[in-house]
Amino acid sequence: MNRKITLKTNNDIYSIYIEPNSIIKNLNRVISANKKIVFLIDKKVFFIFKKIKNYKKLNYILINCSEKIKSFDNYATVSEKVLSFNIDRDTNIIAIGGGTLGDLSGFIASTILRGVNLTLFPTTLLSQVDSSIGGKNGINSKSGKNLIGTFYQPKSVFIDPEVLSSLTKREILSGYAEIIKHALINDKKFFNWLDKNSKSIINLDNKYLSEAIYKSILIKKKYVLSDEKEKLKSIHSRAILNFGHTFGHALESFYKYSTKLTHGEAICIGMIIAGTLSYKLKYLSLKDLEKIKIHFKSNKLPLYDNKIYDNKIFQIIEKDKKNSNGKINFVLLQSIGSSFLSKNLSLKKIKRILK
Ligand SMILES: NC(=O)c1ccc[n+]([C@@H]2O[C@H](COP(=O)([O-])OP(=O)(O)OC[C@H]3O[C@@H](n4cnc5c(N)ncnc54)[C@H](O)[C@@H]3O)[C@@H](O)[C@H]2O)c1
Ligand SMILES: [Zn+2]
Known part of the structure; x- marks a missing residue:
């Protein structure tokens, strides 16, 4: 059964969709609805992205995900790569991956050009039930976890429980x-x-x-x-x-x-x-x-x-x-x-x- 949850905060309103077997359909939908997109993709789910027709023509960055990606160094490296696509304020950063990628992408989307659009396609159970909801993002510091970050709500969250079948x-x-x-x-x-x-x-x-x-x-x-x-x-x-x-x-x-x-x-x-x-x-x-x-x-x-x-x-x-x-x-x-x-x-x- 498909479900939709709407989240309305003081300044934002967005929808969270739970739809089994929907990821390709929803990716195609956002691709046709947005002029400029940069995809940040967890390498482990690249096989899904490859199912999109002409995916090679899209702007995307592959990331080998784990908690280690939530670092200052990686924030700088990925931000520079995103900027190299000549983005503007209407660009949509679309993250396809788990909670670590979502946290990093959210922080990048909220700071790059002082904020561009963010769309999440969470692909781990943890990110589907928790981290993709509510707008918290962040990276880790030597002093502790998630100590650097912002509150920044996405434009939409697309959850496809079927993608979890490849998880350990x-x-x-x-x-x-x-x-x-x-x-x-x-x-x-x-x-x-x-x-x-x-x-x-x-x-x-x-x-x-x-x-x-x-x-x-x-x-x-x-x-x-x-x-x-x-x-x-x-x-x-x-x-x-x-x-x-x-x-x-x-x-x-x-x-x-x-x-x-x-x-x-x-x-x-x-x-x-x-x-x-x-x-x-x-x-x-x-x-x-x-x-x-x-x-x-x-x-x-x-x-x-x-x-x-x-x-x-x-x-x-x-x-x-x-x-x-x-x-x-x-x-x-x-x-x-x-x-x-x-x-x-x-x-x-x-x-x-x-x-
Ligand atoms: N922002 C928030 O509100 C919030 C809430 C809870 C947790 N978190 C953060 O979320 C992070 C944990 O997220 P996580 O558990 O998703 O970790 P993760 O992103 O590291 O993903 C776990 C592993 O699964 C792999 N993976 C992702 N999707 C896959 C798929 N469909 N098939 C096979 N492998 C796949 C990843 O490459 C990684 O190796 C932590 O950093 C935590 O602090 C944030
Ligand atoms: Zn947690």
């Missing part, structure tokens, strides 16, 4: 981690549905997969709309979407964004830490914590990493941009499907409780 199981699970995150923070019914149907989703059964993508996007949309620029003013701040990410991002940074951990694996470990902290602070019941752990185990999602309590991890967290006045902004659970942003936990206290 590991990458599918990485995306599933963000789906379960959305359920844990906001929707108990969705969690129970996932508990029943996770195997079908992970095996890419279209009916369940499309539904999971749709539900996930609706939850993300709600938080994005209530606090587009993460000002932390509303109790539904989009900061809640960072559940599991405080420790998750620190782990990724600790491992220098290597393939040791995918983003999803890192935040799984982070979600278990956040759940444990929620339990130890007497917000979350032991029953719910156990339920979460069982779900993770039965879907082969990681629960632990032996470096998670390393002092360096705590040092990285201290530098996190989401903290203020020496306190850590930490997302905690009250129950499965209900979460809140705690603004007054000190790192010392977190350390003491966890250790």
Whole structure:
């Protein structure tokens, strides 16, 4: 079933389309609707792009994608290449790839010529359920992950769940981690549905997969709309979407964004830490914590990493941009499907409780 979600922020309005088997049709549609396009394409999905008639005549840049592409150097290299196509303000940058390509492309589109159009064709589960929605982009710095970036909404997002069939199981699970995150923070019914149907989703059964993508996007949309620029003013701040990410991002940074951990694996470990902290602070019941752990185990999602309590991890967290006045902004659970942003936990206290 085809679905359309419209996202209206203060200054932008755009649509997200979920349509199985649609990527070529939608690529052709944007090609005929735009005078100037520069495609940024993940090498792993170039085989899809090659199905477009006369693709060789189009402006495109192939990128070998991983977390490493979200760097200053690469931002400069790719931006120069984009500029070499003599672009103007009406140019549409079209990204076909996963979350790393989307984050890089969004940052380039928002800064090059002070902003050109951006269209996303997310091709990983993670990017379809999470990173292509809401307009955050960015690159990494030595001081931490995503520390340089902007808020910049795309013109459209085209999701084709069929393109996920070439992903590895590991990458599918990485995306599933963000789906379960959305359920844990906001929707108990969705969690129970996932508990029943996770195997079908992970095996890419279209009916369940499309539904999971749709539900996930609706939850993300709600938080994005209530606090587009993460000002932390509303109790539904989009900061809640960072559940599991405080420790998750620190782990990724600790491992220098290597393939040791995918983003999803890192935040799984982070979600278990956040759940444990929620339990130890007497917000979350032991029953719910156990339920979460069982779900993770039965879907082969990681629960632990032996470096998670390393002092360096705590040092990285201290530098996190989401903290203020020496306190850590930490997302905690009250129950499965209900979460809140705690603004007054000190790192010392977190350390003491966890250790
Ligand atoms: N901007 C946001 O709001 C937001 C939200 C969540 C995550 N993120 C970011 O997203 C990134 C992770 O995204 P990701 O998991 O998509 O990583 P990724 O882009 O590195 O993709 C994972 C791997 O899959 C490959 N790939 C992509 N599409 C494929 C396909 N259809 N078939 C086979 N292989 C394919 C890629 O080449 C890569 O090797 C992280 O940098 C994270 O910080 C951003
Ligand atoms: Zn994430």
